Amino acid sequence: MNYLLKANKQPLAWVLPISLLLGGQSAAMANSTNQIENAGTAVQILIPAIALGTTIVHEDGHDGTVQFFKSLAASQITTEVLKNVTHERRPNGGCCKSFPSGHTSAAFMGASFIHKRYGLRYAIPAYLGATFVGYSRVQAKKHYTHDVLAGAAIGTLSSFYFTKPYKGFTVSPMAEKGGLGLSLGKEW
Numbered sequence: 130m131n132y133l134l135k136a137n138k139q140p141l142a143w144v145l146p147i148s149l150l151l152g153g154q155s156a157a158m159a160n161s162t163n164q165i166e167n168a169g170t171a172v173q174i175l176i177p178a179i180a181l182g183t184t185i186v187h188e189d190g191h192d193g194t195v196q197f198f199k200s201l202a203a204s205q206i207t208t209e210v211l212k213n214v215t216h217e218r219r220p221n222g223g224c225c226k227s228f229p230s231g232h233t234s235a236a237f238m239g240a241s242f243i244h245k246r247y248g249l250r251y252a253i254p255a256y257l258g259a260t261f262v263g264y265s266r267v268q269a270k271k272h273y274t275h276d277v278l279a280g281a282a283i284g285t286l287s288s289f290y291f292t293k294p295y296k297g298f299t300v301s302p303m304a305e306k307g308g309l310g311l312s313l314g315k316e317w
Contacts, residue, residue, distance in 0.1 A: 204234050207283050208231045211279070212227075213226075227271070230271075240258070245289055
């Protein structure tokens with residue numbers, strides 16, 4: 130298997146088909162609230178696993194892996210601190226750890242890591258999956274919409290803060306007064 134991955138000049142080419150396949154199957158199987166919740170939980174684990182696996186496949190060993198774990202740690206620590214400080218009850222009346230959504234935080238951390246490290250085109254399926262994770266948490270009445278939005282922001286910001294582009298090239302979305310666009314950058 131390692132030979133096949135090394136022979137492929139674009140080792141990230143596997144991310145899109147696998148993400149779409151697994152995300153599509155999860156969404157198709159999820160026709161009830163419980164199934165949607167279970168599918169969201171699976172995708173929440175899958176996205177960071179793919180992000181970490183990408184550092185291995187890309188032979189991005191030390192730098193990429195360290196950046197991944199810094200992003201993950203920042204995201205999860207921030208999420209847990211906020212859960213313990215806010216004590217917000219869940220929409221289903223469950224215990225007091227609704228804000229922010231940890232599932233969504235982890236999913237968006239993984240998607241944003243792929244985006245920042247390897248580029249937006251590889252991250253689009255992961256962002257779609259992360260959005261499904263947020264939807265699944267609201268649908269299952271485990272979180273309010275603002276819990277999910279906060280989790281997405283925490284996950285995204287942690288990756289964008291700790292992650293540098295692989296081999297110095299990046300494509301990032303940009304929003305300024307009066308317009309939206311893409312920012313292209315190259316480290317020399």
